[in-house]
Amino acid sequence: MSDVEVKQQVRKFYDQVGWQVVSDGFYQNARYEDLRPVSREYIERCHQRVNRHLVKPGKYLLDAGSGPIQYPVYLTYMDGYQYRLCADISIVALQEARKRIGDRGLFVVADVANLPFKADAFQGVVSLHTLHHLPIAEQKKAYQDLYRVLDVGSAAVLVNGWTESKLMKRWHWLERLMEGVGGWVARLRGKKPAEVTLVEKKEKGQNSVTKPTGTFVEKLDANWLRRELAGKDLQILVWRSVSVRFLRAVIHTPLAGKLWLKLLFALEESNPTYYGELGQYPLIVFRKKNGI
Ligand SMILES: C[S@@+](CC[C@H](N)C(=O)[O-])C[C@H]1O[C@@H](n2cnc3c(N)ncnc32)[C@H](O)[C@@H]1O
Structure with missing residues (x-):
């Protein structure tokens, strides 16, 4: 499939499926997130990490691949900016985003x-869970282009999953064990075991919509990113070290799930670089300095 066809397919998916409201006011796309109360505080605090790095106040914040600004915490990113420019290939995403921010949006x-x-048009850039949709050569272009439009003295904050997380690999046994126990408990209660395949595939970029095409031999990891952004002021920190599949398998209210997540958050805070490079989702921050 050509790069153009990949993008057409992604656009069609988000217009027709991803940004359709399916239940309880959530978009279909939210099925790939862990929305359970036990994980809510941890996930919210991870989302808030984006705010730490944006340089405010400023006139324009670019939200690249904004989607519909689907979670309330996403609104906080534009505090301190006059306008949020939402850029997306899905028109439905933008129509939905307009319902949320109206006149403060472009x-x-x-x-x-x-x-x-x-160049230098935006005093802040955010881009969450978007670049993984692009074929690898296009991802390189996207990083360079986001850097180009960033104003001098400003910061861009990106969240994107690695192809493979060393930490998730190391903890895979626990995930498998807990999925087994979960399936067994579900059957005892006469319920169907939880579906993990879809989430797992999506996180690895393997479903038909997100899978990069072509000769995808390069792995997206910290070394790849450092090479691509060589010479630029780059930080790789933690956004969230664990995958949705891990959360759903291991974290449960009766097993002190909230407490475990508090501990995990504290660990991530104590060594953001380690958890950012080895965990599932890094928080990628780059700043544009004078003349670079
Ligand atoms: C997983 S959603 C994330 C949306 C939002 N950033 C969030 O975190 O909720 C990915 C979004 O990126 C958009 N997208 C995918 N490829 C794109 C591209 N090449 N250019 C612009 N937007 C793109 C999709 O239409 C979709 O709205």
């Missing part, structure tokens, strides 16, 4: 790898 159907904006 909405542009655009490709994050070919941004139609002049």
Whole structure:
């Protein structure tokens, strides 16, 4: 499939499926997140990490691949900015985003790898869970383009899963064990065991919509990113070290799930670089300094 066809497929998916409201006011896309009360506080605190690095106040915040600004915490990213420019290839995403931020938003159907904006235009950039949709060569372009449109003295904050997480690999036995126990308990209660396949595939970028095409031999890891952004002021920190599949398998209210997540959050805070590089989801921060 050509790069253009991949993008068409992604756009079609989000227009027709991903950004359709399915139940309880949630978008279909939220099925890939852990929305259970036991994980809520941890997930919210991870989302808040984005705010630490944005340089405020500023006029324009670019949200590259904004989607519909689906979670209330996403609204906090624009505090301190006059306008949030939402760029997305899905028109439905932008229509939904407009319902949330109205006049403070600007909405542009655009490709994050070919941004139609002049250099240094934005005093802040956020991009969450979007670049993994692009074929690898396009991801490189997208990183460079996001850097290009970032204003001098400002910061871009990106969240994107690694191809493979060493930490999740190391803890895989626990995930498998707990999935086994969970399935057994579900059967005892006469319920169907939880579906993990879809989430697992999505996190690894393997479903038909997110899978990068072509000769995808390069792995997206910390070394790859450092090479791509060589010479730039780059930090790789932790956004969230564990996958949704791990959360769903291991974290449960009767097993002191909230407490475990508090501990995990404290560990991540104590060594953000380690958990960022080895965990599932890094928080990638780059700043543009004078003349670089
Ligand atoms: C997983 S959603 C994430 C949305 C939002 N950032 C969030 O975290 O909820 C990915 C979004 O990226 C958009 N997208 C995918 N490829 C894109 C591209 N090449 N250019 C612009 N947007 C893209 C999709 O339409 C979708 O809205």
